Amino acid sequence: MGRESATDEEILEAVDRALRKHGYAKLTMQDIADESSKSKSLLHYHFDTKEDLLVAFLDDLLDSYEQRLECRSTDPPGERLMEFLARFVFAPGDEDREAFHLALLEMRSQGAFNDRIRERLVRSDRLLRTTVIDILEDGIEEGVFEPVDPERTAALLVATLDGARTRQITLGEENDSYTRTVVEELLERVIEPILTEEADLPTIEETLDDPDRQG
Known part of the structure; x- marks a missing residue:
């Protein structure tokens, strides 16, 4: 689902701002309305429930990421891989980005109980792994990477990066960019050994x- 109107776009941008401020669990339709020029009643006109609105927000995030991937699909595989790794890195003190990912983590915790959210989580995981698989396959074909199993390598990278980001936003220390450390270790231990x-x-x-x- 893409953004179908200026109103939808404004509402989804308001969801983004409200999630960063309030998190997922405490988020209300009024919080979202307060971040836009639309009334709470108008939000309900476009989206029946908060869940409908959050599902639309997740769809929009995934659609935007797919469009970005398409725009950069002809970039060199090495650049695409580094950009993918860098997306998981954020510095301590980046409170706005940390709040956003913490809200997403709260939403992800509902995947075990909510079929609609789980469907988006499955789509997100598939998109991340497919992104790395495509990069590795293109890189092998172009002589950037030695032949490896793209699916197994992608699974390892995505699981490690996702775990690092989760750890930093839940346990991270003030002066420790755990995500940066993990990316550097992946480069040294996983990526560099397969470079031609x-x-x-x-x-x-x-x-x-x-x-x-x-980011």
Whole structure:
């Protein structure tokens, strides 16, 4: 589901802001209305329940990510892989981004009980793993990576990165970027050993400094 109107777009942007402020569990339709120019009654006109609105928000996030992947699908595989890794890195003190991912983590906890949310979680996991599989397959074909099992390697990377982000937002120390540490370890222990001699990857620092990168 893409954004179908300016009203839908404004409402979904209001969901984003409200989630960062209030988290998932305490979020109300009034909180969302307070972040937009729309009334609570108008929100209910477009979306019957808070769940309907949050499901639409998740769909929009996934649609936007797919569109971004499509736009960069012709970039070199090494650059695409580094961008993927960098998406999981955020610094301690980035409270806005941390609040957003904490709210998403709260929503993910409902996946065991809510079929609609679980469907979006399955789609998200599949999208992440497919992204890495495509990058690895393109890289092997272009001589950037040595032949590896793309599916097993993708599963390892996604599980490790997801776990690192979860740990940082729930247990992270004030001066410790655990996600950055884990990405650096993955580069050293998983990525570098499968690079061919001809491969030339941007550094994590260059990728993090890329103004086009979205977290």
